Amino acid sequence: MLLIALGQLRRRPAAFAGLAVALLLAIATLTLFGSLFAAEVTTPASARKASAGPGLMVIAGAFGEIAVLVTFFVVVNALGFALRQQHKELALLRTIAATPRQTRRLARAQVVTTTLLTAVPGWVAGVATARRFLAGLQRLGAAAPEVRVPVTPLPMLVALAAVLAVGLMASAVAARKISRIAPAAALTASSTEHGRTGAPRLLAGIGVLVGGALLLRLTATRPPEQVDKAGQAALLGSLVLLIAVALTGPFAVRVLITALGAPVRALAPGAGWLADANLRGYARRLSSAVVPVALLVGLTGTMLVMTSTAGHAANATATSVTSATDVWLRQAELTLLACFAAVSTLNTLVAATAERRREFALLRLVGATRPQLLRMLTVEAVLTTVVGVLLGATVAGAASAAFSVAVTGSPMPSVPAVTCGYVVAGAALLTVPAILATGLRAVNGPAAELVGGGRD
Structure with a gap:
């Protein structure tokens, strides 16, 4: 399934462009807020008490929960269209004995591959934005001047794991329709719509x-x-x-x-x-x-x-x-x-x-x-x-x-x-x-x- 997924990505890069951008934005966003969380944890207690504002942990938590929900919404939408543009190929696989489980595995492989391809640029963008975000809070006096974004891979790994989890849940939602219909019906399903x-x-x-x-x-x-x-x-x-x-x-x-x-x-x-x-x-x-x-x-x-x-x-x-x-x-x-x-x-x-x-x-x-x-x-x-x-x-x-x-x-x-x-x-x-x-x-x-x- 991994080879088939890579083949589809090479054959239809435009179909996965929107999904890739959504995943990259998600990784960057979660890396941003994870980095702020890590900055708060590694800052001495005296410096945290000296700053005004709600605190980096509160900010990261409040932004992060909305970001995860919006990420899921956007990724499900983008993945759904990526699968719809492959409908003929997926239907053909179903007619030559591919099982519903294998079809879902293919969708999961595509999500995982696209996520891994966008991970590094997402991490770079997230860390860079975290530093700019922190600098803005410091200018307003909402964060102590000595607070720094730590050099640690943990926020990036947590962001990758969270986006992979969201992507896999999204693939289960998006691949549900094509994997459940009968193989013969799959070839014509893309041209019809329920009323x-x-x-x-x-x-x-x-x-x-x-x-x-x-x-x-x-x-x-x-x-x-x-x-x-x-x-x-x-x-x-x-x-x-x-x-x-x-x-x-x-x-x-x-x-x-x-x-x-x-x-x-x-x-x-x-x-x-x-x-x-x-x-x-x-x-x-x-x-x-x-x-x-x-x-x-x-x-x-x-x-x-x-x-x-x-x-x-x-x-x-x-x-x-x-x-x-x-x-x-x-x-x-x-x-x-x-x-x-x-x-x-x-x-x-x-x-x-x-x-x-x-x-x-x-x-x-x-x-x-x-x-x-x-x-x-x-x-x-x-x-x-x-x-x-x-x-x-x-x-x-x-x-x-x-x-x-x-x-x-x-x-x-x-x-x-x-x-x-x-x-x-x-x-x-x-x-x-x-x-x-x-x-x-x-x-x-x-x-x-x-x-x-x-x-x-």
């Missing part, structure tokens, strides 16, 4: 949604002096709600597309009608594209609104060092989450559009021109952005309202309209060009040969 969201998935989504609501209720009941704990609970609650969106995505996006379809068809009669039909017919594929956009908008929007709300409700007795440190830490956390969300968004959109080559070729054979296909993709890209922004904004609004109740007693948070507008614009700038650039490449090539399976 409904399965009952187990829908029930799981409802259960996760309830869990997210309970976390937000916990957030709202925090006393005003526990702003940091309320913020972490709200951020965790928004992430859980986004997981619920991912589970119930096909159902949710079908409802939204039904509502948006009529005005789109009226505004763009030709391309709008075709785009609306495509998005309704392939709600699961649309959900895969929408969820990363919702992740980007939901997490960054939650962080921005919480930061603005906490700033407006800041207590006059807070020291300037503590206030500056809190703002700096929130900005750092926002940057981290935005990086993960942007990687997931780009990888998903590029992979989802690239795998539609045969669909575009068939449309060309029945008379569609390349400009018509690009107009259709433009409408789809705009609708994908709108649906993703609506879902992400709903999650961010719920999480921010719970945080605002804890901090101010009112469910009306302070919304930085201009900054949130930049987030929406950023989501559009990621989504629309990514879909159009990949689509422009996908609509080229001999249509008859692509439909017949001569090229991939």
Whole structure:
């Protein structure tokens, strides 16, 4: 299986590019926070007591738990698309007597190989970022000047082990579908899509949604002096709600597309009608594209609104060092989450559009021109952005309202309209060009040969 995995990596490097970037970012992030933890442990107790702020262990723990959850979310998504682009090969292996266990072993081998290939650059980036992060805390007085990031391989090894564990769990989730279907059905499964969201998935989504609501209720009941704990609970609650969106995505996006379809068809009669039909017919594929956009908008929007709300409700007795440190830490956390969300968004959109080559070729054979296909993709890209922004904004609004109740007693948070507008614009700038650039490449090539399976 290792040789087959290496062969697939050599044959399809583009399919694993998004997974590699996600894994590298995960290793770098966990190395960063592990290095901060090690710096705290190796610092004398007198120096730790002399510094203001929450302490490196608290910072590393608070950031790390969110990072692990977001890592799992992003890696499952990236690995799922890497496996989908190998669907024909995996299906062929199933027809020549490869067992479901062997298929899962192949997925695990690919994850392990990609993780090991990205380990060294991830470690280098993580240690370098840890030193810059520590220097920023020292400038703010939140860490003692004598604190240093120790030269030890332990944080790097722990990061590698954690990312391998996350990757192996992600491979079990992503490989489940292809390993469970019958060998003969596997060859045609990639070209079809179930029309409904399965009952187990829908029930799981409802259960996760309830869990997210309970976390937000916990957030709202925090006393005003526990702003940091309320913020972490709200951020965790928004992430859980986004997981619920991912589970119930096909159902949710079908409802939204039904509502948006009529005005789109009226505004763009030709391309709008075709785009609306495509998005309704392939709600699961649309959900895969929408969820990363919702992740980007939901997490960054939650962080921005919480930061603005906490700033407006800041207590006059807070020291300037503590206030500056809190703002700096929130900005750092926002940057981290935005990086993960942007990687997931780009990888998903590029992979989802690239795998539609045969669909575009068939449309060309029945008379569609390349400009018509690009107009259709433009409408789809705009609708994908709108649906993703609506879902992400709903999650961010719920999480921010719970945080605002804890901090101010009112469910009306302070919304930085201009900054949130930049987030929406950023989501559009990621989504629309990514879909159009990949689509422009996908609509080229001999249509008859692509439909017949001569090229991939």
